[in-house]
Amino acid sequence: MKRALVTGGSGGIGAAICRRLAADGHHVIVHANRSIGKAEAVVAEIIAAGGSAEAVSFDVTERAAAATAIEELLAAGPIQILVNNAGIHADAVFPGMSGEQWDSVLDVSLNGFFNVTQPLTLPMIRTRWGRIITISSVAGITGNRGQVNYSAAKGALHAASKSLALEVASRGITVNAVAPGVIATEMSEGAFDAETIKKIVPMQRAGKAEEVADLVAFLASEKSAYISGQVISINGGMI
Ligand code: NDP
Numbered sequence: 001m002k003r004a005l006v007t008g009g010s011g012g013i014g015a016a017i018c019r020r021l022a023a024d025g026h027h028v029i030v031h032a033n034r035s036i037g038k039a040e041a042v043v044a045e046i047i048a049a050g051g052s053a054e055a056v057s058f059d060v061t062e063r064a065a066a067a068t069a070i071e072e073l074l075a076a077g078p079i080q081i082l083v084n085n086a087g088i089h090a091d092a093v094f095p096g097m098s099g100e101q102w103d104s105v106l107d108v109s110l111n112g113f114f115n116v117t118q119p120l121t122l123p124m125i126r127t128r129w130g131r132i133i134t135i136s137s138v139a140g141i142t143g144n145r146g147q148v149n150y151s152a153a154k155g156a157l158h159a160a161s162k163s164l165a166l167e168v169a170s171r172g173i174t175v176n177a178v179a180p181g182v183i184a185t186e187m188s189e190g191a192f193d194a195e196t197i198k199k200i201v202p203m204q205r206a207g208k209a210e211e212v213a214d215l216v217a218f219l220a221s222e223k224s225a226y227i228s229g230q231v232i233s234i235n236g237g238m239i
Pocket of ligand 1: 036
């Protein structure tokens with residue numbers, strides 16, 4: 001049984017990833033920031049289904065707090081699967097974008113990637129096996145109006161994943177990004193109505209969190225050992 005940390009496991013896509021990794025037999029550490037109750041509910045669901053899980057909470061933008069929490073988790077054993085899924089958006093057309101909107105999105109997605117992934121990398125290298133999967137977005141590939149901050153953060157995660165993949169490739173660790181399109185969760189609920197989705201998604205529907213989770217689970221498995229440094233889209237044919 002491998003131990004997997006899923007940041008933002010309290011959110012829509014993160015919870016689905018947690019359930020799926022648990023179903024694959026991993027011990028899942030369901031991470032939350034503010035919604036620890038939601039993470040605990042996911043843990044209870046996994047345990048009720050016969051799986052193994054625990055909840056943890058910390059703010060990924062707080063470097064010291066993240067390092068302390070990760071040290072405590074590592075004391076119980078190695079973490080060999082990391083899913084960087086925590087993310088926020090704070091949309092505005094660029095001329096009206098505030099510094100706070102820019103900073104907050106970069107802080108959670110990009111600095112959060114560093115704050116969580118960096119302290120886990122050397123311990124993962126020591127085990128000679130690892131999977132680092134980061135949830136980005138179609139906006140990080142194509143750009144998106146009103147999301148200069150969000151697409152900058154997600155695009156940077158693609159570049160970071162490619163560089164890290166090169167550094168750890170010889171140690172049995174793969175590093176990939178998964179770039180979803182429109183996925184039905186609380187985050188996307190206010191952003192797109194059904195008509196807009198029909199226009200922008202060739203498959204004319206939003207994706208399901210479970211569909212993203214299936215892709216992540218494959219990338220977390222033994223079977224994906226030769227896939228690294230890739231950005232893999234899951235978007236109903238949008239691009
Ligand atoms: P949700 O809003 O449902 O979940 C976001 C998660 O991120 C929550 O668990 C939240 O924790 C966590 N989080 C936010 N800020 C912080 C922070 N400072 N520290 C730690 N955790 C934090 O979003 P989704 O499930 O929809 O999205 C998950 C990922 O998928 C994101 O990275 C998003 O950008 C990406 N994505 C989503 C798409 C969609 O259509 N839904 C499309 C493309 C990409 P808590 O609630 O506990 O505070």
